[in-house]
Amino acid sequence: MLSQDSLRSYEARCTQESPPACRRYCPFDLDGRSLMRLVAQGDIAAARTLLLRHLPLPHLLSQICDHPCEEACLRRDYGGSLAIRDMARFCLAYPVPEKRTLPLPPKRHAMAILGSGLTALTAAWDLAGKNYPVTLFAEGNVDDLLKSHPLWQSQDVRDALAKDLAKLLQKQIEVRPLAAKPDLAELSSAFDAILIDAYALGDRLTLPGASDIDQETLLWHDSICVAGWLSTSPTGHSYLLPSQAASQGRIAAQSMERLAQGLSLTAERKKDQAPLHTDPGKVALAARIEPSAATYSLEEAQAEAKRCLDCQCLRCVRACSYLQQYQGYPRLYARQIHNNATIVKGLHQANALINGCTLCGQCAELCPEHFSMADLCLAAREDMVAAKRMPARAHEFALEDMQNACENAVFLPDQDVSKPSWVFFPGCQLAAERPSQVLELYDILRTQLNGGPLPGVALAITCCGMPAHWAGQKALFSKHMERLRAHLEELGRPKLMTACASCLAAFTEALPDYPLCSVWEVLDTLDISALQSSAKARSDLPKTFSLHDPCTASHNPAWQKAVRSLIQKTGASFCEPEHSGTTTSCCGYGGLVACAQPDTADGLARQRIAELTEPALASCIICRDRFARLGKACWHILDLLLPKEGMSGECLGSGLSEHRTRRAKLRREVLARMGKEEGYPEEGIALAISPELLDDLERRHILRNDLTEAVAFAEAHQTYFLNSENGHRLGSFRPRNVTFWVEYSLDEHGFVLHAAWCHRMIVPGSGGRPANEVIDEQQALQKDAANVGGAQ
């Protein structure tokens, strides 16, 4: 199970919740992005509340701040940074009713602030705002504060300061005259914490320089903080940087609170958060809007606010419709997946999230921090399987298909070479969909390789076990792989070449020390002149293809290179889609999503199809069939190398039921080459099913064989219902964890299927067994479970 530590490490990798650049560079943590969003929406009152929550001396700072936020704004290179300071000034001047705030309970710790510079006033603002009794030791009276600083010379600035001071003086604050030589010992005994404004008191006290003080706390000694030094330019010129001076006031105020309360000065103070990764992408230029008067009009402010790029990371989310489906981003998903494993009672609501990931790894490639939803979801699936919490519905059907491929497995040694150098592993999906091309390719490989230095090509047709790996069935996957390893060792450990990227990925995962490559790499080194230039001569092929890399080959540059080289050799031309190579997108089959969540899988396929501007060309048969099924013309690379009459990119795949028939047929053909004969399975009853109905039923995991079995059972045992209105019969059969229902009729040619459905729930009196028998069995099981539960 995902530990708290690894959860945090996952969360830290996703920066979507990190502050945007403007907020990160603001010493007062003001989120310019939210400010702009609120102004653009016309909610100026909320924008103002946001400003007042973050800015000390808001009127003054909105006049004099040197706005480091604007320096950091990503709009800077696209028409100029957002006018965040001008926007703050607009919001503060905009006539909205002042919100009444509830007074905070008075604090008892007495705070002394020596000086009246910007640092001192900021600290006073923050402390008085929290209702600490603050004593401000200043030169002259309050009115003199307005005149005592060189920055306060302009009338606008003086007016702004006057507004802030008026507000400040409503709080628990007392202004006392500053002594010529303040007695720090005496002050220390009278106050819980003291701040000395270095700018204002530098000539009265011997104070440490900025470099002598820890800038994180600004503590000088005991309970005395010093802050407010002038900044120095590279040429040695001293100047007051308002953002820095005010920021030091805020830091000092926080330290004074901690000093007064006897808390740690450093604990939980530094925010260790990675910066928000923002890729502005293609941004249209839009010039900064300057206010036509002293401040913006509402229209001007809204127009300016709408220039905000609304910085987000979401690189992975934008590319993946699965990540969009749950309206979040990986950081949130990691938390949901963690919670899913730890809840004791209630629904495991993240099961769908966990089983909806294709494990393609595109997110990790697009993410600057390499956050991998694939790693997270696969580990969660393995945990669910181990804890017996994985819903059987999710992957049972795919695992049954794997079982079928294994039952039809066949290993053909090279007929001429006793110890083959190679074994060709086409993959169970390609073998089921294109059996004749597979055998043709095998013969080409043998002809070409047997004359060379590495002769002998065996043929292995079976499943690689990837469905078990994707389903989180670790034990099943490793058992299957061990069996395959034993077969390969028996053949003399020949180099394995696969035509399926998933098989190659499965072997790389489970047998990392076994010699592996793709069949495309081998073909690329052979003389295939007979196949070359054939594509150019063909009028049935598109001028240009959009090349789609299978996601399981995204980390296999050799596969990608060989496929491109072979296509070029056939004379066909192709272009690369936006996501290609390492960042290629999944067709929706990966991670068994097409089985667990067909709608999610189709969403992913449609998103990918939208990126493929030309007719597509794939080197994976599953991708090809899925695209073609959704109306996107897609060719397989074998259609260029070994064209078949009538085969085009528009042709639909043969379907899951037909795959099973073809696998059995291919096995018989291969066995015949070995001189072995295998009897044909008994012919089932003839049941006519329209292709559209079968396609719809296969999508719901009901195969032709299930349907014929159900009809045969109902007919053999006369256990069906009869519709007296139209003569339709309705039978049911439960061969495994699913009850299949078939509504059919009988005509002169045989049975005709009208509808079918299935359910997993056990309904006594259906599925072919007597009701009482099922009820007794289920009640006994429940009793046993209750006894086990009680004993525990």
Next chain:
Amino acid sequence: MTMAPNYAPDEGSWLCAHCKEPLQQLKVPVFYLGSAFDVLLPRCPKCGMTFVPKSLAEGKMLEVETLLEDK
């Protein structure tokens, strides 16, 4: 009088082909993942053969199955 949910055939007039009896809405316990519920379904009053309508299998039944699987 039972409070169990009641599901009739979606359409048609059905009878048990074996017993030649018209179906009646009768109570039957259904089971899934350690839970049991009483439901009124069309059944043959003689042999007890039970009919699960398509709308039930693909609607409420699927919903409950998924809910129990995620529990």
